[in-house]
Amino acid sequence: MALGLETADGMNPYEAYFEFALDALILIDQQGHIVRTNSAFHRLFGYLPSELQGKPVEVVVPERLRARHREHRRLYMKSPHNRPIGLNLNLAARRKDGTEFPVEIGLTYAEGTNGAYVICNITDISGRLAREADDRRREALTMLGTTVAGIAHDLNNPLSVIISRAELLLMPGTELVGQTRADVEVIYRHARRASRIIQDLLALTRQDPKPHEVVNLNDVVGRAVLLVESQMLREGKKVLADLATDLPAMMGNPVSLEQALVNLLSNAHDAIGPGGSVTVKTARSEHQADWLELVVSDNGCGIPAEAMSKLFTFLYTTKPGGTGLGLWLARRTTIEHGGTIEVYSKAGEGSTFVLRFPAAPSIHAASAPSSTAS
Ligand SMILES: Nc1ncnc2c1ncn2[C@@H]1O[C@H](COP(=O)(O)OP(=O)(O)O)[C@@H](O)[C@H]1O
Ligand SMILES: [Mg+2]
Numbered sequence: 001m002a003l004g005l006e007t008a009d010g011m012n013p014y015e016a017y018f019e020f021a022l023d024a025l026i027l028i029d030q031q032g033h034i035v036r037t038n039s040a041f042h043r044l045f046g047y048l049p050s051e052l053q054g055k056p057v058e059v060v061v062p063e064r065l066r067a068r069h070r071e072h073r074r075l076y077m078k079s080p081h082n083r084p085i086g087l088n089l090n091l092a093a094r095r096k097d098g099t100e101f102p103v104e105i106g107l108t109y110a111e112g113t114n115g116a117y118v119i120c121n122i123t124d125i126s127g128r129l130a131r132e133a134d135d136r137r138r139e140a141l142t143m144l145g146t147t148v149a150g151i152a153h154d155l156n157n158p159l160s161v162i163i164s165r166a167e168l169l170l171m172p173g174t175e176l177v178g179q180t181r182a183d184v185e186v187i188y189r190h191a192r193r194a195s196r197i198i199q200d201l202l203a204l205t206r207q208d209p210k211p212h213e214v215v216n217l218n219d220v221v222g223r224a225v226l227l228v229e230s231q232m233l234r235e236g237k238k239v240l241a242d243l244a245t246d247l248p249a250m251m252g253n254p255v256s257l258e259q260a261l262v263n264l265l266s267n268a269h270d271a272i273g274p275g276g277s278v279t280v281k282t283a284r285s286e287h288q289a290d291w292l293e294l295v296v297s298d299n300g301c302g303i304p305a306e307a308m309s310k311l312f313t314f315l316y317t318t319k320p321g322g323t324g325l326g327l328w329l330a331r332r333t334t335i336e337h338g339g340t341i342e343v344y345s346k347a348g349e350g351s352t353f354v355l356r357f358p359a360a361p362s363i364h365a366a367s368a369p370s371s372t373a374s
Contacts, residue, residue, distance in 0.1 A: 023106075023121040028057045030116050032073050044124055046096035057120070062094045080109040080116065093122060101126045145205040152198045152205075159198065162191045170234070189231060193321070196266060199259055200325040209336045210253035214360055217292055218243045220254055221280050224261040228269060236274035239265065242281040248359035250292055252337045260333040263326035264296040264353050270319065271300025271351065290359040297352035303345040311343060330355075 018025055024041035028034055034052045042049055045060060052059060057073070058066040084106045093103045101124055108119040166188035169176050176184060221241055229239045261280070268278040278298045285291035303311065310316045312331045317324035330353075334341040338358050345351035 018119075021121070023123055026057060026060070026120045026122070028118050028120065030077055032057050032070070032077075034059075035117065041122070044095075044122070045093070060093050062092050062100050065092065076107070076118075077116075080107075080118065082106075082108050093124075102129055148201055149205040152201045155198055156195070156202075159191055159195045163188065163195060166191060167230070170230075185234060192231065196262065197323055197325075200263070200323060200329055203256070203259060203329050203333075204325060210256050212251045212253055212337075214249050215252045215254050215257065216247070216249055217257070217282050217294060217357070218247055220257045220261060221282060221294070224258050224265060225280060227262055228265045232269055232278075237269060237272055238277035240277060240279045242279060244281075244283045246284060247282050247292060248284065248290065248362075250337070250357045251360045252357070256333045256336070260330040260355075261294070261296070263330050267326060268296060268298035268300060268351070271302070272298050273300070276300055285356055288356070292357050292359055294355040294357070295352060296355075297350065299350040302347040302349050303343070303351055304347045308343065308345065312341075 018027070018036070019038050021038060021040060024044045025038040026034055026041060027036040034055050034057055037045075037047070037049065037052055039049075041047070058069055061069045084104065091103050091105060092100045094100050104123045104125050106121045106123075108121070110117045110119065166184055168174075169184050170181070170188060221243060225239055225241050232239050265278060265280070272278065276299055278296065281293075281295040281297075283293045283295070285293050307318065312327050313324075314328045315324035316327075331341050334355050334357075340356045342354045343351060344354070
């Protein structure tokens with residue numbers, strides 16, 4: 001391989017290129033024995049320089065592929081030519097420690113003074129394959145998200161009709177009595193549940209936070225309580241609102257905040273039995289100036305100590321028909337509002353969720369709509 005191209009400092013640029021090339025390189029002779037390997041090869045395969053000299057090249061091929069590789073090599077040597085191999089072939093290489101990784105390989109054939117050689121340049125493509133798999137997964141998720149959002153949106157309208165008709169039928173003073181009233185109540189309860197799941201799915205597939213505006217948190221509480229209270233009353237459960245009259249305004253999205261609160265109320269509703277109650281309280285924070293507090297407490301079943309750390313985990317649920325989305329979404333909404341969420345609970349003694357939000361800058365507070373909830 002002496003090409004007579006040494007530079008003034010005695011370095012052969014071809015040697016230098018071989019040694020320091022980015023790709024892992026192996027020089028093999030016509031019989032498939034390793035003549036030389038470069039630095040990138042040693043880094044990638046975990047061998048020391050010269051450790052493989054004279055060994056058949058199949059040592060770097062996984063055992064299960066060696067026989068096939070030998071056959072390919074024999075055929076190649078019969079009519080050698082420069083070519084890439086491995087594109088779309090799922091080729092694998094084997095490190096010294098026995099682990100495998102996917103590769104693409106280029107073959108360069110060279111006639112030297114002492115016979116023919118083949119230089120194999122080996123590219124580790126595990127990073128690229130992982131990125132491609134990630135892209136495919138992301139694409140599939142985006143498509144799934146769009147489909148789910150479409151279906152959820154289409155289901156919303158018929159469900160709203162079912163809910164409002166059932167609400168009319170259940171109004172006090174209607175002719176609905178006995179078993180029929182009980183059945184409509186069941187229809188209403190399940191339609192409400194389906195509607196909440198749909199709202200959660202829509203929130204889940206949403207990419208960007210909803211736009212923020214000046215919000216009076218008491219109004220949000222008023223609307224959320226209105227949504228849940230008739231059903232709770234019919235089940236002998238109470239929901240109480242304890243709203244601060246001096247509550248500063250906050251910046252936020254009223255729909256997202258209402259949904260987060262409805263999720264907390266619906267959990268409280270599930271946790272209490274007949275005779276149980278839920279209280280929603282708003283207040284100026286006593287601990288942080290210019291912060292608001294929203295506290296939802298119930299006297300229901302409480303949360304066992306071992307479950308506390310899992311509550312806000314995506315899809316965590318202990319309910320047979322639960323989705324495990326409610327608290328995850330409530331936490332996401334809280335964070336999107338620059339706030340915090342904490343939970344205090346003891347099994348058998350009820351639970352308290354405390355959400356804290358920064359107040360809007362005072363210029364907004366002055367123009368916040370006044371509370372109509374009571
Ligand atoms: N107020 C509460 N009282 C008791 N357990 C609760 C309360 N809120 C949440 N949990 C527990 O947290 C879990 C997760 O709640 P959530 O994310 O809303 O999902 P889901 O209501 O669909 O189960 C519930 O399954 C329940 O075990
Ligand atoms: Mg829930």
